[in-house]
Amino acid sequence: MSTLGKVIRCKAAVLWGLKQPFSIEEVEVAPPKAYEVRIKILATGICRSDDHAIQGYLVAKFPVILGHEAAGIVESIGEGVTTVKPGDKVIPLCLPQCGKCSSCINPNGNFCEKVDITGKGVLSDDTSRFTCRGKPVYHFLSTSTFTEYTVVEESSVIKIDAAAPLEKVCLIGCGFSTGYGAAVKTAKVTPGSTCVVFGLGGVGLSVIIGCKSAGASQIIGIDINKDKFGKAKAVGATECISPKDYTKPISEVLKEMTGNSVGYTFEAIGHPETLIDALASCHVSYGTSVIVGLPPSSTMLTYDPMLLFTGRTWKGCVFGGWKSKEDIPKLVSDFLAKKFDLDQLITHVLPFNKIKEGFDLLYKGECIRTVLVM
Ligand code: CND
Numbered sequence: 001m002s003t004l005g006k007v008i009r010c011k012a013a014v015l016w017g018l019k020q021p022f023s024i025e026e027v028e029v030a031p032p033k034a035y036e037v038r039i040k041i042l043a044t045g046i047c048r049s050d051d052h053a054i055q056g057y058l059v060a061k062f063p064v065i066l067g068h069e070a071a072g073i074v075e076s077i078g079e080g081v082t083t084v085k086p087g088d089k090v091i092p093l094c095l096p097q098c099g100k101c102s103s104c105i106n107p108n109g110n111f112c113e114k115v116d117i118t119g120k121g122v123l124s125d126d127t128s129r130f131t132c133r134g135k136p137v138y139h140f141l142s143t144s145t146f147t148e149y150t151v152v153e154e155s156s157v158i159k160i161d162a163a164a165p166l167e168k169v170c171l172i173g174c175g176f177s178t179g180y181g182a183a184v185k186t187a188k189v190t191p192g193s194t195c196v197v198f199g200l201g202g203v204g205l206s207v208i209i210g211c212k213s214a215g216a217s218q219i220i221g222i223d224i225n226k227d228k229f230g231k232a233k234a235v236g237a238t239e240c241i242s243p244k245d246y247t248k249p250i251s252e253v254l255k256e257m258t259g260n261s262v263g264y265t266f267e268a269i270g271h272p273e274t275l276i277d278a279l280a281s282c283h284v285s286y287g288t289s290v291i292v293g294l295p296p297s298s299t300m301l302t303y304d305p306m307l308l309f310t311g312r313t314w315k316g317c318v319f320g321g322w323k324s325k326e327d328i329p330k331l332v333s334d335f336l337a338k339k340f341d342l343d344q345l346i347t348h349v350l351p352f353n354k355i356k357e358g359f360d361l362l363y364k365g366e367c368i369r370t371v372l373v374m
């Protein structure tokens with residue numbers, strides 16, 4: 001029976017409030033309005049940013065359906081939609097590309113003003129497409145993928161190659177692209193350089209993959225959880241260290257280890273202290289440090305301006321600096337052409353209803369990426 005134009009009842013993981021457990025509920029998903037797309041989600045990764053919303057570090061409106069790193073198939077489209085059609089394989093975009101705002105029209109910007117980083121939780125008509133137990137349930141990062149069906153705006157979805165395996169390329173929807181792009185697009189790592197990556201989760205490992213593909217000759221991974229070192233080395237780290245093994249500042253340790261040659265550092269944790277550590281660890285004059293980790297909202301930093309005065313560059317990037325609509329299909333094609341491997345990042349695959357187990361793996365530091373399949 002066709003679902004076209006009808007409300008779909010399906011399973012979703014609803015978070016009723018801050019720091020609450022996920023509750024698998026039956027939700028109603030309204031049909032897409034004009035310029036909207038309803039997607040059947042088939043695979044969704046668990047990213048630390050979802051947990052940031054659970055903890056309140058990233059603002060969301062409750063009750064909410066989290067999840068933003070996914071892949072699926074278009075179920076139906078609203079009036080006026082031209083870039084996707086029912087049956088297309090797609091990736092929802094947690095960083096939209098409207099094509100019209102000041103970031104979108106500039107070749108160097110990607111932080112589209114349609115991004116919902118302030119937790120509005122609604123689509124452009126200021127309403128939600130989800131209801132549960134008679135109450136509206138809000139959207140997250142204009143995607144909401146911890147559900148069998150979601151509705152997004154056309155600016156938040158892109159068609160990908162029909163040959164793409166969705167349970168792998170879902171990582172291109174956030175973690176992989178974020179880390180890989182931080183190295184190859186934002187920092188533009190140069191061949192023969194020395195790189196240091198703070199935080200060896202799915203994002204940090206993707207930074208390492210980017211540094212390696214850019215031809216870096218020394219790539220040092222840093223984590224307080226030594227269980228992450230094996231995977232980091234498997235994807236390209238030349239050495240891994242834990243700051244807990246040293247009494248002196250990590251910047252001094254790295255200076256000695258590299259003969260004072262750290263060209264690039266990447267912070268893929270999201271802690272105020274490690275943001276400063278990463279800045280101080282890149283070379284005093286020609287070093288570049290990239291903020292990739294998401295610091296808790298309203299965090300303020302105090303640092304010695306001399307760190308920048310001497311010539312260092314401090315940058316941030318959202319979604320690796322990629323323009324999402326333009327670049328995601330190319331990244332998917334590069335994956336299909338075997339230019340990089342996503343298997344090494346996926347340590348666990350679980351059925352969607354085991355979402356709590358997936359988050360437990362994240363909290364225990366036992367996974368790189370868990371992919372939930374519907
Ligand atoms: P995940 O939690 O898997 O990895 C973080 C790693 O950091 C873990 O291995 C920790 O053991 C390690 N760690 C924690 N504290 C320290 C410390 N003090 N020193 C050294 N290592 C430490 O997270 P993830 O890889 O999914 O995400 C990493 C960050 O990137 C996180 O803040 C997430 O919200 C952010 C992010 C940003 C963007 C973007 O567009 N910029 C997109 N997605 C995720």
Ligand code: ZN
Pocket residue numbers: 047048049050068069174175
């Ligand atoms: Zn993410």
Ligand code: ZN
Pocket residue numbers: 096097098099100101102103104111112113114
């Ligand atoms: Zn835009």
